[in-house]
Amino acid sequence: MQKTTIGGKLGLGFATVILLMLVSAAIAYVTLAGMDDSLTAMSDEAVPVVRASDDLLIGLNLASSAVRGYLLVGADADREADFHQSWTRAWSDVNAAAAELERLFAATTSPTDEEQLATIRAALPPFEAAQQRVMAARQAAGEGAGQELQQAIDLWESEAAAQAQSIRQAVERLRSAAVTRMNAAREDVERAADLVRWTLLISTLVAGAVAAVIAVVLSRGIVSSLQVLLTRVRSVAEGELRGEALAAGSSDEVGELAKGFNQMIVSLREVLSQATTMTGEVAAASSQIATGAQEQLSSLTETASSLNEITATSEQFKATMQEFADRARALQDAADETANRSADGRQLTRDSAARIERVRTNAQAAGESVLHLSEQMQRIGEITATVNEIAEQTKLLALNASIEAARAGEEGRGFAVVATQVRELANQSKDAVARIEGLISDTQKSMQDVVRKIEEGGQLSEDSADIVRRLSQAFEEIAQAVDQSREAMAQISTGAKQQEQGISELVGSISQIDSAQKESLAAAEQTQKSIVAIDQRIRSLNDAIARFKV
Amino acid sequence: MAHFDREAKPIDPSAPSDAADLWSRLRASIKGLESIGRRTSDPEAVARRMAERALAYRTKAESREGEASRLEILAFRKGAQRYGVMLDRVREVGSLEQFHPVPKAPPFLPGVVPWRGSILALLDLGRLFGVSETGLADVHHCVIVEAGGHRVAIVAGDVEEIHHAPADRIHPAPELPRNIQAEWVLGVYDENCLVLRIEQILQDPALTGWKQTKNFER
Numbered sequence: 001m002q003k004t005t006i007g008g009k010l011g012l013g014f015a016t017v018i019l020l021m022l023v024s025a026a027i028a029y030v031t032l033a034g035m036d037d038s039l040t041a042m043s044d045e046a047v048p049v050v051r052a053s054d055d056l057l058i059g060l061n062l063a064s065s066a067v068r069g070y071l072l073v074g075a076d077a078d079r080e081a082d083f084h085q086s087w088t089r090a091w092s093d094v095n096a097a098a099a100e101l102e103r104l105f106a107a108t109t110s111p112t113d114e115e116q117l118a119t120i121r122a123a124l125p126p127f128e129a130a131q132q133r134v135m136a137a138r139q140a141a142g143e144g145a146g147q148e149l150q151q152a153i154d155l156w157e158s159e160a161a162a163q164a165q166s167i168r169q170a171v172e173r174l175r176s177a178a179v180t181r182m183n184a185a186r187e188d189v190e191r192a193a194d195l196v197r198w199t200l201l202i203s204t205l206v207a208g209a210v211a212a213v214i215a216v217v218l219s220r221g222i223v224s225s226l227q228v229l230l231t232r233v234r235s236v237a238e239g240e241l242r243g244e245a246l247a248a249g250s251s252d253e254v255g256e257l258a259k260g261f262n263q264m265i266v267s268l269r270e271v272l273s274q275a276t277t278m279t280g281e282v283a284a285a286s287s288q289i290a291t292g293a294q295e296q297l298s299s300l301t302e303t304a305s306s307l308n309e310i311t312a313t314s315e316q317f318k319a320t321m322q323e324f325a326d327r328a329r330a331l332q333d334a335a336d337e338t339a340n341r342s343a344d345g346r347q348l349t350r351d352s353a354a355r356i357e358r359v360r361t362n363a364q365a366a367g368e369s370v371l372h373l374s375e376q377m378q379r380i381g382e383i384t385a386t387v388n389e390i391a392e393q394t395k396l397l398a399l400n401a402s403i404e405a406a407r408a409g410e411e412g413r414g415f416a417v418v419a420t421q422v423r424e425l426a427n428q429s430k431d432a433v434a435r436i437e438g439l440i441s442d443t444q445k446s447m448q449d450v451v452r453k454i455e456e457g458g459q460l461s462e463d464s465a466d467i468v469r470r471l472s473q474a475f476e477e478i479a480q481a482v483d484q485s486r487e488a489m490a491q492i493s494t495g496a497k498q499q500e501q502g503i504s505e506l507v508g509s510i511s512q513i514d515s516a517q518k519e520s521l522a523a524a525e526q527t528q529k530s531i532v533a534i535d536q537r538i539r540s541l542n543d544a545i546a547r548f549k550v
Numbered sequence: 551m552a553h554f555d556r557e558a559k560p561i562d563p564s565a566p567s568d569a570a571d572l573w574s575r576l577r578a579s580i581k582g583l584e585s586i587g588r589r590t591s592d593p594e595a596v597a598r599r600m601a602e603r604a605l606a607y608r609t610k611a612e613s614r615e616g617e618a619s620r621l622e623i624l625a626f627r628k629g630a631q632r633y634g635v636m637l638d639r640v641r642e643v644g645s646l647e648q649f650h651p652v653p654k655a656p657p658f659l660p661g662v663v664p665w666r667g668s669i670l671a672l673l674d675l676g677r678l679f680g681v682s683e684t685g686l687a688d689v690h691h692c693v694i695v696e697a698g699g700h701r702v703a704i705v706a707g708d709v710e711e712i713h714h715a716p717a718d719r720i721h722p723a724p725e726l727p728r729n730i731q732a733e734w735v736l737g738v739y740d741e742n743c744l745v746l747r748i749e750q751i752l753q754d755p756a757l758t759g760w761k762q763t764k765n766f767e768r
Contacts (some may be wrong), residue, residue, distance in 0.1 A: 392645075395709070396691070399624070399643045402712050406622060406637045420712070425603075427711075 005252050006222055013214030017207040024203025028196040035192035038185040045104070046182035052100040053175035056120075059094035060127075060164060063087055067131045071138050071153065084135070091128060098124060101174065113177065119170040123163050130160040225254040229261060239547040241269055272548050279545065283538045290531040297524045304517050311510050318503040325496035332489040335482050342478040349472040356464045363458040370451055377443055384436045391429035398423030620714045625743055626693055626706035629676050634713070634745040635704075639695045643709050646692040656756070663703050665694060670703045673757075675746075697749035702757075715739055 066087035073079045098120065105113055134156045138149055232246060245265075246258040401419030405412030622637035642665075649661040649672050658677035662669045672692065675681075692703040720737040723744075734754070736745040751757070 396643050396645065399709060399712065403624075403637060403640050403642060407641075421604075423712070 006218065006254070009214070009218050009221075013211060013218075016210045016214075020203050020207045020210065024199045027199040031192045031195045031199070035189045038188040038192075042182050042185035042189075046178040046185065048100065049104055049178035050175055050182070052097045052104065053171045053178070056094055056097035056101065056171055057168065059090045059097060060167065062090035063094065063128075063131060064164065066090060067134055067156070070135055071149070071156075087131070087135075094124070105174075110177075113174065116170040116173050120167055120174075123167045123170070127160060127163040127167065130156065130163065134160070222252075222254055225258070229254070229258060232261065236265065236268075239549055241265055241272070241548050241550050268548075269550050272545055272550055275541075276545050279538050279542050283535070283542070286531055286534045286538060290528065290535065293524055293528045293531055297521070297528060300517060300521045300524055304514070304521065307510055307514050307517060311507060311514070314503050314507050314510065318500055318507065321496050321500040321503060325493055325500060328489050328493040328496055332486055332493060335486040335489055339479060339482045339486065342475045342482060346472060346475045346479070349468050349475060353465060353468045353472070356461050356468060360458060360461040360465070363454050363461060366454050367451065367458070370447055370454065374444075374447055377440060377447070381437070381440050384433055384440065388430065388433040388437075391426045391433055395423055395426035395430065398426055620716050621720065623713045623715050623739060623743075623745060624693065625710040625713055625740075626691070626704075627708045627710060628674075628689065628704075628706055629681070631676065631679075631681055632710070632740075632743040633675060633704075633706075634739055634743045635693065635695055635748055636745075637712060639697050639748045641694040641696050641701065643691060643693050643706075646689055646703075646705065659757075660705070663692065665701075665703065668701075670694065670701055671757075673702045673704050675704060678751075695748045695752075697752045700752040700757075702752060713740070720745055 066083050070080060070083040070087065073083060101117065101120070105117055108114065134153070137151060137155070229246065232243070235243070245262040398419050401422065402416055405416035405419055408415065623634040624637050624640050624643070625632055625634045626643075627633070644665075646663070649663045651661040652659065655661070658674045659671050660674055660677075661672050663672050664670075689705045689707050691706040691709050693706050693709065694701060694703050720739045722737050723732065723735040724738075733750045734747055736747050739745050
């Protein structure tokens with residue numbers, strides 16, 4: 001075959017068929033045009049004539065009936081009027097039909113028709129007049145059957161009937177002539193219709209035959225190729241992409257289609273292999289994403305627990321800070337109290353220092369008194385020494401007196417007694433002196449004790465003064481330290497408050513982070529779900545791809 | 551302030567009352583001293599005391615009646631040793647205020663003292679008996695004794711008393727060390743008082759030999 005497309009082949013076939021159709025349509029048109037003329041003649045001439053003839057005859061019959069009714073009714077005025085009115089109407093119809101007939105036959109050339117028209121024209125007025133007379137006679141007769149009425153009826157029967165008969169005949173003739181013409185026209189139409197019918201039948205058959213031939217010819221070239229293609233398409237649809245390429249047998253669209261199909265399979269193979277590769281990559285990526293999402297989820301969960309811990313710890317810390325601030329305040333109060341006490345203490349140490357100074361002065365005075373006492377004791381000692389000396393001398397004198405008395409013999413006995421008494425006195429004096437000396441010695445010891453005590457007291461008061469000085473200094477230092485610690489406590493209190501506030505803000509921030517965290521967690525879970533869905537889709541995609549055998 | 555008052559009372563609360571008691575007692579005692587002067591200067595009190603004492607001595611003197619057989623011994627002390635001499639050998643006791651050392655004299659004759667216009671040898675019994683090696687720092691007295699025409703001043707620390715001792719209370723001297731001549735000692739009285747035979751001591755050649763060369767005789 002040459003490079004003739006299917007469109008070309010179809011066009012050739014359809015052109016043949018259309019030509020045949022046009023021929024038959026032309027024949028039918030011509031025939032129908034003739035049939036139209038016949039029908040026009042029939043409807044314009046024959047049918048109106050028949051209708052007018054019928055109207056005329058009906059009007060005549062109505063008029064006759066009205067007259068008869070009028071006659072029969074009698075003196076009833078209302079019914080007389082009715083019948084009269086009907087009669088008038090019937091006559092107007094009759095006249096209108098007659099005028100129509102006149103108009104229809106105005107151009108006629110047929111002598112019979114002229115004759116009949118003349119007859120009708122001549123007979124109508126006398127007939128009307130006859131009826132008028134009858135009715136007049138009836139009126140004149142009045143009620144009941146009178147002579148006049150009978151005359152009128154007779155008249156009617158004699159005169160009017162004959163006239164009516166002639167009119168009727170003329171009209172019938174006119175009508176039958178029209179009917180005859182109509183029948184002739186109908187036969188023409190029927191013939192034309194037969195012609196058209198046959199023409200159409202034949203042309204249809206011929207066109208069908210031509211179309212059948214074209215179809216057979218085309219199907220033998222196209223459908224077989226398409227059949228092969230269809231088989232391959234079905235196998236491809238079932239996933240079989242292997243096999244040899246289709247042979248481009250023809251140069252028409254089917255051949256092109258086969259080429260395109262081959263290309264399509266090649267492209268499909270490429271696409272499928274790429275798709276396999278890419279789904280593998282996507283699956284790997286999605287599994288990585290899934291791992292990442294899992295890790296993110298776990299890390300988010302950890303973060304959430306950490307946040308919870310941070311929140312709890314912060315709350316505890318906040319509570320601790322509040323307590324800390326309270327304690328700092330309490331410490332501040334305690335520091336105030338301490339400051340007051342240390343001020344009191346300083347005052348007390350000043351008082352003590354003054355008193356200790358007085359004690360020292362008193363000790364000095366006491367020392368001076370003891371010095372005075374010691375001098376006096378020394379003087380007493382001197383006097384006692386003198387007394388002792390005197391007593392010693394006295395004793396020696398008494399001894400010598402005793403010796404002299406002994407030498408004097410019996411005369412000296414009384415003297416010896418006196419000497420002995422003097423000696424005794426001297427001994428007593430010596431004893432007294434010894435006692436006084438012992439007392440002085442005791443007194444000296446006591447005074448030494450007193451002096452030592454006073455000295456000790458003075459030293460103690462010096463020490464006390466020193467201690468009080470140091471105490472005062474210590475109180476000063478305490479006051480300074482308390483001031484510092486009070487300041488520090490105030491700072492600590494302020495700091496604790498600020499810290500508490502900061503922790504509140506921190507807790508707020510953490511709760512914000514927590515909500516964000518929850519959102520992130522939800523998003524991560526969503527991500528995981530999506531990844532699972534993606535994974536499922538990839539798997540189903542893989543399944544779908546696996547159906548294709550490349 | 552209240553706290554400090556409460557805490558500043560570690561001292562024993564009984565101390566002030568003790569101290570107050572002490573001060574009051576001290577004041578009372580010093581007040582009592584005033585009466586001393588009155589007691590010694592009151593003539594009535596002195597007279598009464600003297601009368602009491604005289605009465606006591608009267609009784610004592612009466613009790614000595616009829617005791618002529620007793621020995622009268624003057625006891626004195628030199629160093630740690632007590633000595634006794636018969637009262638009839640004693641001429642005088644006196645204070646040893648000053649003495650003059652004699653060159654080349656034996657150690658028991660530390661020097662000479664003037665007595666009633668004459669010079670007497672000073673005898674140290676401790677050195678003589680070889681009992682005491684102490685010097686003369688603690689001697690304040692001397693006892694002048696006379697026997698057989700010889701007089702000598704015996705150094706004494708303290709002259710004690712004249713004892714009226716019954717003869718049987720003087721126990722014979724026990725065996726003495728060689729350097730104490732047995733004939734110098736009459737006996738021991740009152741446990742540790744060596745009663746000396748002055749006449750024997752003064753006639754001893756150790757003293758007399760020295761004396762002859764020096765010729766202390768009047």
